[in-house]
Structure formats: C-alpha cells, structure tokens
Amino acid sequence: MKYFISSIALLGALSSSVLADTILYGRLHNSIDMTDSGGDNSGTQTTVSSNSSRIGVKGSEKITDDLSAVYKVEWGLNSAENGGGLSDRNRYVGFKGDWGAVLTGRMDTPNKMIGRKVGLFSDELGDARTITAKFDGSTVSDRRADNVVAYMSPKVSGASVAVAAVLEDGQKDALGNEKTVQGYSANAVYEAGGLMVGVGHTTLDSGEVSTDRKTSSSQTTRLAAAYDTGKVKVTGLYQQDSDIAGQSGVDRDVYGVGGAVKLGHSGKIKAQYYVAGDAGEKVDNGASLIAVGYDHHLSKRTKVYAQYVQVDNDKHATYDTGGGHGDKIKADLTGTESGDPSGVSVGVIHKF
Template sequence: MKTIKLSLVAAALCSVMATPALANTVQIYGRAHLSVDSLDNGVDSGTNVSSNSSRLGFRAKHELDGGLEAFMQIEQNIRFDEGSGNWASRDSFVGLKGGFGTVRIGQFDTPLKNVRGKVDMFGDRVGDIRNLTRTSTAGATNANIGNVFDERYRNGVAYTSPKFGDFVFDFHYTPHNNTGATVDNIQESYSMSVAYEVKGFYAAVAYETFEGANGLDPNAVRVGLYYDLTSDLRVSGMYQTASDVPGGDRNVYGLGTSYKMGDYTLRGQYYVAGKNDVAESGANMFVFGVDRNFGRALTLYAAYAVTSNDDNANFRVTAGGRDTQLNTVTGQDAKALSLGVVYNF
C-alpha cells in the first residue's frame, strides 16, 4: 500500500512538472506593517502597538486560449500586534482578463476608495485621509451615520476597461453589501471612476452611491491627482463632496507633498473637513514624517499627526488602515507620534 501511495505522488509530481511553465502561476505575498504609537484623545494619552493593514495573500493565474487569463486572489488581514486575523477579509475575488478588459467578482475596494489610495501620502498610517472622509461628529459611529465611503464592499461585480490612450474606466456594482441572501437588494451600491495616468502624473474623478439608513442614499464625488514636479518631488491633492448623509453635506479637501533625498523621503499633508449642518463640526488635520527606505522590502518611518476639531467634532487621527484606533473626545484635538516598520514579502 505504501508503494502504491508513493507511486501516485510521483505520478502527480510528474504531471505538474509537465505543465507548461507559463500556464499556471501561484504567488504568496504579504506585508507586515507595525508601529509603536503615542496616542492622545484630547484628554488622556498612552503608548500603543498597532498592526496597520498587515496582510497575507495568495494569487493565482492561468493563461487560456484566445488571449484570455483567469485569475484569483485571497487576501486576509493579519493582526501581528494581537495574534489574530480574519480569513479572506481583504480583497478576495476571481476574475477574467482579455482584450475586452477585466471582470472580477468578490469582495474588494471600490473605484472611489482607489482614488484616495493613489494620492494619500500617509495611507495606513497616522494622518491617513480616511480620518476625515469616514467619520462624523458628536460621537456618531460609522455604523449609524451611513457616511462610509472608502470601503471594501461585499458581493461586488466589477469591470475595468482596457486603456483608451491613457484613460481607464472602472465600474463596481454591489447588489447587497451584507452577508447572506436577499430578496429586496437593500444596501445596493454603485461606484465608478475615470482615471488618466502617465509617468509622473495621475488624475481621476469618481462617484459612489449606496442605500443607507433612514431613507438616505449617501453619495460622494471625489477628485484626486498627483504630479511629479521633479523626479524627487511630488505634490498631490484630493477633493470630496458628500451628499445626502446624516448631519448634512460635507466637503473634504487638502494637499500633500513628498521629497526624496537618497534613501530618505520627507512627506507631509494638510486636509480640511468642512462643517455640515451642525455648527462647529469641522476639523483640520496636519501630518508630517520621514521614511528611511531599504529598497522595496523594508521601510522605517516616523510620523507626527494632529487633528484639530471644532467644538462639536470628534475626528480622529488614527482611523484608516490601522487596527489600533483611538476615539477622540468631542471638541478636543487628537494627536499621535508614530514609529513604524513596513516589511513587504
């Protein structure tokens, strides 16, 4: 019996080795991003360790006849700080690519979220722009305000066009952004963008809307861009206007910059959340930092961020891509000093 099993294993290995080298490709990848942070909620402060969008992923693709390619990805969040994780909690999908473009089905970022990711100088760090685009005022949480853009929608069906010149169109439809089956398609959502990108320049406009609570249909228009003034100096900016959300319409806008000096990169950004229908409900966020780069694999960084809140606002400085977040006391300023390490594999 043992001889038979060994023979079957050998036959299977020979079969795999006989497959054309380019027909199947499987990749294991990931990121370990951790930071040690001094966090201040406006009244008290403490020292914390945070795992920030750390991940483990698996990708596979298979070349088909007619120039088609089938592909899949499974990606999960890994809590290096607390020793836990959620399987397939990040972008996980199956898709088909060809001359017609790319189609994906699964759970993944929306086109609106991707625009922010391209221009955010502090993505997944303290001072991430999502501190202003995903939260509200007076103690409200994302669960009850219906003002959550920058999300990863469930049950998504998406199409990405081939390049038309340097333009690309993205469309994402979610019939039901929840778990289980539905008969009424509550929480239906749409997200789309048009982007223009060449070396050293990126500009995009995106629109997103979804069915929210209390008869509201929150929607947002977002414009983002970056431009490399030199090979070392980049400037970026983003503007978002959100409508039909609890508390009233709100605009978020700002600028960022980065400058490379050999193995070091200096970066900073300043963003403003305008007030909504509630008086004294706006905020200003400023963050600056420095990276020490050791190639693509390793980056060490330091960053300091402050979110200055109006009397009725409680925007954070630790939201967006961070697993350890600290709520801000309403009307107080949130502060964070962060020392981080990012290891890509």
C-alpha cells in the same frame, strides 16, 4: 489559524507547474505609537499597533490566447498581538483580456481607489482617511464592498475607467430587519508623464424608507490629482459627501493637499493637510488633519518611518486619528468641547 497555515503548507507542497501562475504575497506593518486623546485629563499612551497587515494568494490561468482567468484571496491579520484571527479583505475571481477585466467578489470600490492614489500616509497614523472616510462614526466613502460585479478597462493613451455594481447583500439591521445595500461606484483616471488626474463617484442605497430626516441613499464624489517629477510629488483631493449614512441634508465638503520630497536614494520627507467642513444643520463639527513624516527605505521591500499627526476638532466634532491605522486615537469627548487627538508613530513595513 491552524487550518490557514495548513493550507499555505499544502500550497507549498504542490508542484511548481501547478502553481506557476500563483503568487503568495503579504505585508507586515507594525508601529510604536505614542498618542494623546487631547482631553483635559488625558495622558500619553504607548502601544504597538498592527496596521493592515495582510497575507494572500493571487494568480491567473491562461485559457486562450486572449482570455485568462484571474483570482485573488487576501486576509487581514494582526502582527502585533494574539487574537483577532483573520479578516476578509479583497477577494475575487473573474476573467481578463486585451479588452479589460470582469471581476466578481469583495473588493475596494473604484471611488476608494481614487483616494488611495493620492495617499502619502496609507495605513499609517497620518492616513487621510481619518478625515475622508469617516463622519460621526459612519463610513462615508472608503468602502470595501461585498457582492460586487466590476469591469476594469485597459489603459488607452493613459486613460482608464472602472465601474462596479454593488448587488443586494441581505444584511440585517440591529432589529433583525433585512437591510439591503445596493449601489454603484465608478472612476475615470488619466495617468501619463508623472501626472495623475482622477474622478470617482459612489451611490449606495441603504434600504431605509425615505422620510423628512432619512433618505434611501448616500453619495460621494471625488476629484484627485497628483504630479510626480521623480524627486518631488504634490497631491490634491476634493470630496463632496451628500446624505451621509442616509441622513437627509447631512452634507459636507473635504479638501486635502500633500507633498513629498525625496532625499537621496532612500529617504523621503512628506506632509499632508486635510480639512472637513461642517455637516448637516450642526455647526462646529468639522475638523482638520496635519501629518508630517519621514520615510527611509532599507531595501526594496523594507521601509521604516517616523511621523507626527494632529487632529484639530471643532467644538462638536468627533474625528479620531488613525483612519486606516490599526489602533485609533479616540478624541476625548468628556469635556464641553471635543479633544484634539495627536500622536507620534514609528513603524516598519516589510513586503514579501
């Protein structure tokens, strides 16, 4: 941490001409969460959670009239307690022009970006990733991938596309065997007049040998839409996951809807409901999420909020609450049926 702080101090000491196109930015997001894991013997816990708090630098350098170098380095940090250090978030370097941008590094997949466009509780306790991003402990779709080469098109008449190739990463499994992960992700988005419609797809090769129970790849396809009048916003998402975590035949469908209504200049009430169907040969392993909240902007950069969140697990489901949130509410699995975690969260977000 001390080396990181020293680096930031050094950036501040450099001349303004050198850093004219470099921006230091960040977001601190803490919440007080009162949660219950939903079991017969569970009780309420109260914690302070840091939720995707971050700091980073980004910028560009003009090379020619129609070509610029672009870069971004972002770290996750814990703004609620000691320890944990810094974690790697999006970081890339590349080039951009009127033709779009080519980036290399570690970044969100285009399919993940589609889901974020309809998120009403992003990084909060009610984040839809509780349902969309996880299944039985496996990451399904909302990935930040390593070793990415991506192309982002310019927006033309409201339409844009993004394509990313995920190259071999050389990771090893628990036995020390090489576990290459290769694949691609893409999206196509149309945005105009308050309307957003987007479709995305990700295919990842797990490096496993295909058998009756395993397959070498998993796929996720998403369709998302939103309409914002300026006063009212409605959202919807459909997601299809196939061969989750390389498990042949473990497929599921996810549906979600949401809405938000502005109250005056500073307030907003919001709610969303997401459902995951059964996956694979098992029955009763689906779940639903409902989140209801109120946001209040104290300024352009500071927001406070309060929300209630409930996950309803089927008998054999293991969904937690808090996908994308710092502290997760683990479902109580000690009984004959899975617990239904719930919680109340009061938080503050400050951007700089």
